[in-house]
Amino acid sequence: MTSIEQSISSLKAQLEEYNFQYYVLDDPTVPDAEYDRVMRALQELEQQNPHLITADSPTQRVSGKADSAFSEVQHLVPMLSLDNVFNQEEFVRFNQRLQDRLGNKESLNFTCEPKLDGLAVSLLYENGSLVRAATRGDGQVGEDITANVKTIKSLPLKLRSPFPARVEVRGEVFMLRSVFAKLNEIAKQNNEKLFVNPRNAAAGSLRQLDPSVTAKRQLSVYLYGLGIADGIELPNSHFARLELLRQWGLPVCPKNKKVAGLDNCESFYQSILNDRDQLPFEIDGVVFKVDDVKAQEKLGFVAKAPRWAIAYKFPAQEEITQLLSVDFQVGRTGALTPVARLEPVFVGGVTVSNATLHNMDEIERLDVRVGDTVIIRRAGDVIPQVVSVVTAKRPSNTIPISIPKECPVCQSKVEREQDQAVYRCLGGLICSAQQKESIKHFASRKAMNIDGLGDKLVEQLVDEGRIASVSDIYTLDLNALVSLERMAEKSATNLLEAINKSKTTTLAKFIYSLGIREVGEVTAQTLATECLTLDNIMQMKESEYLALPDIGPVVSSHLVEFFNNETNRKVIQKLLELGVHWPEVVKKSNDALPLLGQTIVLTGTFSELSRNDAKAQLQELGAKVAGSVSAKTHLVFAGPGAGSKLAKAESLGIPVKAEDDLIALLAQSQP
């Protein structure tokens, strides 16, 4: 080997080692800059010596372009599919069948693997180099997608030795939720069609003729099985084989676990189901595989699926149903939100008959009409969404959706605000929908926190004409409450107590409770700390609001409009007369506010601190804790399950740190 060949080979080995540490061990030892430096050194050497470039070089992840279609690949061993079970009873029966066939009285060992929601691939490595990647196709014949698969950064182009002379591994290519969110963020900015879900995005990305497009999609892969392996003795445990794949440098899902017996399978299933929405990727169930490979061979196959494995599916998060009609709901600030009324359908574990359509722009983007067949999605606690329309199933008599000219609640005029997607009812507080929503907001936990004054009760009180504005809450008495249907004296007394207790609040909470447009908790806090008194806040001119930190022209104009409105001033006056009060706000010196001027966003779940605690502590130190990421954000703390906020921070190049760093920052910033 010449010295140049030697340098090239050692640079390659170094990059492979860095990749292995980063993607397989999840434990990077060098900063990105070091990786980039080694990569550049290799690129330079290869450029000067093009004859030394090999297909498995880390510089060759993006190369070549398919002309028109992908060529066919005959699988060496057929790629099978999985049978499904949907509940515990079916799973128990599956296990019973296995034990019967094997004549086993003892419980079996299983490898449990999250069922990744992506696309199956087969990868062939010869002499350690990735030579071919193929889709599953019909199980016998797939398509050659080598050029696209090579762009997956976590996939080694070269295995770590000792590796077998020839090995075919199988796994799932998928897209991380954070990558999906980022892609759609960009697509939205460019007014392009959005991807429906990470799986579709991954599928579309693998089908690109130009691998440089695939590379931009940042796909991921986890391997979960072996096709053939020549020249090597394999362990008899499936789990041990997965460990072997990992030793060769292949990424394997870190959640996989080997367990003994049914009960442990069931608890694995439950714990993964619990974590489902927090995982960085989408899954649709758990795959259970008999761990003993000899037993697998004994069990064999039926039709297209092995007897020794089963997919225990989670309740679907997406379903197809019919859009029956669209109603418009009027919000606190008069905004009209279109709500889809659906043929009830079981999705995400509950029966869903309503889904949000957000606004008229969204309706246009989806091109959805009454009578359409739609795909709806309900994940975790998120409000059900209409994801897309199945246009192939569109009947000829669908009805386009249009915005009403009059408010459906108070018949006032409806207008679209300039440059905005939102239409609003101009009725203000004469609109009972707006009355209800502003009272609900006023009573909510983060506002005046009136325990027991829930949404249903507010609606009842407004409908019966007992209250029409937030100050009326403080005029309610026992008689008025007990005369309501379903209201016992005990709960009425408790409610009055809670109402009374809420009179003691803080200036920031009071401002927030008023429900001024675009004035969230953060802005309310800024107004309180900067202006100190309600009088000051109410008297300020637009230019004075604008001079406050992070208050822009939109918020300023809403503030002016709100406080200039005679009705609003009267309501505030009444609230004060009825006894709402707060302790005086004292100006903190800047020394006590080491995080002053810092805008921080918290996202995902934290284990040591609650997000609310973290937020309160950061605010105490002068930081602004914002609900969304923008160019003005200084720092993001992300826990597991972070999605679009994390993606946005990454796309804007905003530093992202973990919970440990947050705890350290809080400790170190204590004055």
Ligand code: IVH
């Ligand atoms: S094993 C012989 N393991 O599910 C067994 N499949 O419904 C073949 N999948 O085509 C598959 N995660 O695309 C297996 N941990 C996992 C999996 C998994 C996702 C997909 C795969 C397969 C489909 C079958």
